[in-house]
Amino acid sequence: xxxxxxxxxxxxxxxxxxxxxxxxxxxxxxxxxxxxxxxxxxxxxxxxxxxxxxxxxxxxxxxxxxxxxxxxxxxxxxxxxxxxxxxxxxxxxxxxxxxxxxxxxxxxxxxxxxxxxxxxxxxxxxxxxxxxxxxxxxxxxxxxxxxxxxxxxxxxxxxxxxxxxxxxxxxxxxxxxxxxxxxxxxxxxxxxxxxxxxxxxxxxxxxxxxxxxxxxxxxxxxxxxxxxxxxxxxxxxxxxxxxxxxxxxxxxxxxxxxxxxxxxxxxxxxxxxxxxxxxxxxxxxxxxxxxxxxxxxxxxxxxxxxxxxx
Numbered sequence: 001x002x003x004x005x006x007x008x009x010x011x012x013x014x015x016x017x018x019x020x021x022x023x024x025x026x027x028x029x030x031x032x033x034x035x036x037x038x039x040x041x042x043x044x045x046x047x048x049x050x051x052x053x054x055x056x057x058x059x060x061x062x063x064x065x066x067x068x069x070x071x072x073x074x075x076x077x078x079x080x081x082x083x084x085x086x087x088x089x090x091x092x093x094x095x096x097x098x099x100x101x102x103x104x105x106x107x108x109x110x111x112x113x114x115x116x117x118x119x120x121x122x123x124x125x126x127x128x129x130x131x132x133x134x135x136x137x138x139x140x141x142x143x144x145x146x147x148x149x150x151x152x153x154x155x156x157x158x159x160x161x162x163x164x165x166x167x168x169x170x171x172x173x174x175x176x177x178x179x180x181x182x183x184x185x186x187x188x189x190x191x192x193x194x195x196x197x198x199x200x201x202x203x204x205x206x207x208x209x210x211x212x213x214x215x216x217x218x219x220x221x222x223x224x225x226x227x228x229x230x231x232x233x234x235x236x237x238x239x240x241x242x243x244x245x246x247x248x249x250x251x252x253x254x255x256x257x258x259x260x261x262x263x264x265x266x267x268x269x270x271x272x273x274x275x276x277x278x279x280x281x282x283x284x285x286x287x288x289x290x291x292x293x294x295x296x297x298x299x300x301x302x303x304x305x306x307x308x309x310x
Contacts, residue, residue, distance in 0.1 A: 038251035107192035119183025263295035
């Protein structure tokens with residue numbers, strides 16, 4: 001369901017009220033209200049990028065010229081760097097104190113593979129070198145012929161078992177009390193994209209801060225959702241907005257922490273409550289609100305990016 005124009009107008013007006021700070025070209029929703037973005041406290045800053053073609057890009061939201069999503073930077077490993085303009089940075093941002101703990105993990109995908117008969121050919125050709133010349137390939141062919149009978153026999157045994165259901169391969173191994181060397185090697189298949197989880201507990205000190213909390217949640221909820229591309233025609237949806245996260249100390253990125261590339265907001269959990277039972281103030285607003293955000297990084301990181309602090 002797409003958000004109605006009247007609902008969006010109310011959201012936009014709420015975000016443009018006095019409950020915000022200014023940081024350069026950005027209108028910043030901040031909690032607590034008196035957060036000092038340029039102070040000594042550690043602040044988590046969230047920028048938002050809207051898909052170009054969105055009815056809200058450059059219309060309901062102002063575009064920040066000269067700012068691009070992190071994964072569109074020239075040193076990025078993502079093809080998004082060749083798609084500059086696919087998303088546009090808007091002027092709505094969020095500033096929060098960094099949670100008590102933040103963490104990141106760097107995963108690499110290594111798996112075993114069995115080269116089998118191909119491995120036996122290369123094993124026999126170990127003295128060939130880098131196979132860069134015609135003579136080297138000729139030498140490899142000669143080496144391959146020396147192991148071809150056994151390799152062919154093993155291949156045929158496996159093929160016969162597949163075609164007929166007769167377990168000739170196991171029978172051969174049982175008869176000879178031997179198995180073919182599987183030539184098991186470990187192969188690198190790439191690195192895993194990082195994911196992040198941040199939990200914030202908002203306890204408002206005033207009615208104004210209660211409004212800020214609601215505005216922050218409404219803004220994130222709105223931008224994590226897709227958008228119907230052609231009005232009432234539901235055939236296509238535009239991707240949800242994307243997010244750039246930075247950890248600030250004294251108004252600049254904290255060089256002792258890790259940088260984060262552009263992320264998708266994959267999960268958003270909101271819990272409303274009181275100390276022991278669900279409790280609200282007289283206007284119905286909750287005693288506290290707990291917000292958990294889960295992000296998935298859209299860029300696969302390389303050595304180059306690690307030298308830049310990612």
